[in-house]
Amino acid sequence: MYFGLSDDALALREGLREVLSSACTPAVVRSAWDGDPCEPLWKTLGSFGLPGLLVPEDRGGLGLDELSFVAAVEEAGWHGVPGPLVETIVSAPLLDLPLDGSVRIAVARSSGPVPWAAVSTHVLDLRDEPALVDLSSVEVTAVPTVDRSRALGSISESPVGHAGASDRQLRDDHTTALALLELRATLGTAAFLLGLARRQLDLTVAYVKDRQQFGVPVGSFQAVKHPIANAVVDTEFAWPAVLRAAYSLSTNDPAAAMHVSMAKALASDAAYRMSRVCLQAHGAIGYTVEYDLHLFTKRTWALANDWDTAAEHRAAVARALLERTAS
C-alpha cells in the first residue's frame, strides 16, 4: 500500500514548478487576457514534454500515466497556465500532431462557443462525428468572457472532411479512446482547479499575515482564520480523490468513471469555496483587476463548470451508487 505520488511524479512537478516560475508569471497570464496565445510559454511547455505527457515514448511522448498527469497539471494550475493545456495533453495520444508546443488543441463538446478556440491551432470537434479542425482554415470569432484568457470562440460552419491525414485513431473504433479522453480531461480540470485553489490560498496567507488593521495583522482574527481553515479542509480532502481517480484510470478500474466524477465534484466545490474565502479575506484589494488574485479566481469560476458542473458529477455518482445498491 502506498497512497500518493511516486518520487518520479514529485520530481516532475518540482521540475515544472521551476520552469513555470519564470515562464508563466502573472504578467504572462495577463498577456493572455489581451488575446496573446503565449507562444513562448507553450514552446517552453513543449520542450518540457508536457503536451506529450500521455503519448507513448515510441511516438515521441513521455509515456507517463494519469498520476504524473495530475501532478503536473495541478502545478500548472498554481501558475494559471493560459491555453488549452489539459485538452492538448489528453487529445495528443489520439492524434499525429507535433508535441513541441506549436500545437494547441481545444475540444468542442457542446453547441456553445468553444473554450480556448480563439488561441488554439486546432479544435477536436466531438459534437457529431468526431473531427479534427485546423483553425487556420476556418474563422474563429472571439466571444467575451469573464476570464478573458479563456478565449472562447465560435467557429464558422465546420468544414467537412477534416478527420484527415494527421488523425490516427479517429478513423478506427474511437468510442473507447474518446471516453478515455473525456475522463482524463475532466480529471485534469479537477487537478488544475486544486492548483488554482492552492495559489489563491498562498496569496491570501501571505496577504493576511502582512496587512495590518487595528494594530495587528488581519490574519490574527479568527473571523479571517476560520473560513480559510474550512476552505483548506475542503481542498485537502479533494486532492486524494483526484489521486485515486488518476490511479483508477491508470489501472483500468471499472469504477474509474465514478471516481473521476467524485474528483471533479469535490474539486469544483472546494476550489470555488476557496475563491470566495480568499476574496473576502483580502478586502477591496482582491476586488480589483490590478491585483493578481482575480486571475486565479476567474479561472476557478470558469473551470468549476467546465467539463461538467459539480452538480452534474454528483448526479453521475448518484446513478452509479443506485445501480450498485440495486445489484
Add this chain to the structure above:
Amino acid sequence: MDLTETTDEAAFRDEARAWLDANVPAAPLPSGDTREGFALHLEWERRLFEARWAVVSWPAAYGGRDASVWQWLAFEEEYYRAGAPQRVTQNGIFLLAPTLFAFGTQEQQDALLPRMASAQDLWCQGWSEPGAGSDLASLTSRALRDEAAGGWRLSGQKTWTTRGAFCTHIFGLFRSDPSSQRHHGLTYFLVPLDAPGVTVRGFARLDGDEGFAEVWFDDVFIPDSAVLGGVGEGWKVAMATTGSERGLSLRSPGRYTATVDRLLRLAASRDVDATVESRLAQAWMDAEAYRLFTLRQVSAEQAGRGRPGESSLNKLFWSELDIRLHELALDILGPEAELEGPWSKGFQFSLSGPIYAGTNEVQRNIVAERLLGLPRK
C-alpha cells in the same frame, strides 16, 4: 501509488471478517453509555480479547497481533461493516495506550497494557474541569508532593469524564508545581478510581444516557509509579494523547463508510427524490474522501512527509461528516425521525463531535496557525 492489498493484508482482513461474521451479536447491544449496556459491552470486549482481536496493532506480548497500520485500517473497516458494538474501552486502548507506548516505563507498560487489553482495567480521560475546557492549561487540580510517603496527593475536580462512572481508572493532568503557570509544571497521572478520597458521580448526556461523570479528588495519595512521562512533563505527554484523539486512531474511516452503507440501504427502502439522491452521492463521496485522506496521510507519515496540525484536519472533517450523515438519515426518515432508534441516537451523539476532542473552533485555530502559519492573537 499502489492500492492493492498485499497477501498478508488480505489474509488478515479475511480472518477478521470471518471471525466477526461468526461472533458479532445478532441484535445490537443496548447503549454502552448506560450501566447495563456497559456490562454487556465488557463481555464483548473480553470475547474480542480472547480471540486476540481487541488490540490488533499492539505487540503480541500484550495481547495484540503486531498488525501494521494498513492491517489495522482493514480490521476497523471490517469491524464497522459487521456492525460490531461500540468500543467502550476506546479511551484506554486508543488514547492512553499510544501514550504509554511512547512515554511509559517498561514496568508501567507491563503492568497496565495487558489489563487494559483484556478490559479488566477500564480507563477514562481526566482533562476537563469546571473552569478549564478549551483552555486546558488553566486547570487547577493539584498534585502536592509527599516526600515522606514517596508519592503525590491529588485534589481538585474533573468533569465531562466519558463513562467515568463505569470505569476503574482515570488518566489526567494535575498541576504539580504550585508556582507554575499555564503549560508548565503539569504532570500526567494514572489513578485508580477506588483510591481513598476519589468520588465519582455519573450524569446524563444530551441523549439521556449516563455517559458523563464528575470526578472529585480529595487528598488522594498515589505513588511515584503513577506518573507517566516525568514530573512537569504533563503537557507534552497529554498532547500526544490528544493527537490520537483527533486523528486516525479514534475515528477510523471504516466507521463512516459503514454509516454510509447503512444510509444507502435506508434510502433504498424508501422513495427518495433527486435532492436526496444528490445528498446521498455527496455523503458517499465525503466518507470516501475521508478514507482516501487517511490513506494519503499514513503514506505521507511513513515517508517522513507528515505536517504539523494535520490531525486537526481529520477532526474537523470526521466530526462534521458524521453530523451530515445523520441529518440526511433523519430527513429520509421524515416523521419517524423523532422516534428513539439508532439514527436519532447517532444524530445526538454526532452533535458532540465538534465539541469533544478539542472543539472545532480550536481545531480551526490550529489549522490556521500551525499548518498555514497565520499569526496567533
